[in-house]
Amino acid sequence: MKHFLDIDQPSATDLAGIIRHARSMKSARLGRARGVRDSAQPLSGRLVALVFEKPSTRTRVSFDTGVRQLGGEVMTLSGAETQLGRGESSADTARVLSRYVDMIVIRTHRERNLLELAEHATVPVINGLTDNTHPCQVMGDVMTFEEHRGPIANRRVAWFGDGNNVCSSFLHAAGQFGFSITLACPEPYRPGEEYVAYARSMGAAVTLATDPQVAAEGADLVVTDAWLSMHDTEDLRNEKRECLGAFQVNDQIMAAATENAIFMHCLPAYRGEEVTSAVLDGPKSVVFDEAENRLHIQKAIMRYCLEV
């Protein structure tokens, strides 16, 4: 049984295969309405549970759409409407759901909830985001970069702002896909040292930058994310605004990157905070391709997990 818990776990060959498969499924659907099923129906007769203990637009809708396009059925559960919200353990939830469904996608708070669920489930588990990582997002981002600019290996990524869960998954991806990454994050908001150490242990160059303008120089891909993560409390908002303000992605930052650089943001975006509207809506932005590719990459991840 294969789970998809983090980008550091599958082999680099498997990750590249998932991206190839996603691109071929995307091409096969060109011109087809979203509600039309794929010609192949590998999830026919399968039921997927989507468990969301945090809000979601893209992850929830793209998994739901993807399961339907592959011929499967889906049920979406919020933490509050299950016993998870009243303290039932992830282990018992895993044992129970495994008796009903064929695969579990979960968005949860702590990584240990995900790991406990995966340890006790007898069906594949996919990480739909934890406080620590967001692997489906970054797989979609790598796919999107390669669609626009070719192989990401040996290219340079510059991350701006909060070193959050998406940033940590970018560090996993740097190790697996072989790109260098510059982290333009103020010291209190750098990603966990274990993610930096992982990328370096895999041979990826990781630079910790303090000057955002210098960090952008030579970047092929500029990425940022909302300053306030879902697990942050509202009282952090002002402190984060103050600390991260100098790391906003704006026209000056994009001008310092390579001429062909593209801009990514996993969305939702807070215009005027981490990124200006001019960049988000500008010619270098590929944010809606990124959002679309969540659908295609997750279909490939589900098929990888179920081996169908």
Ligand code: CP
């Ligand atoms: N990027 C992302 O995961 O979006 P949602 O929170 O809307 O799922």
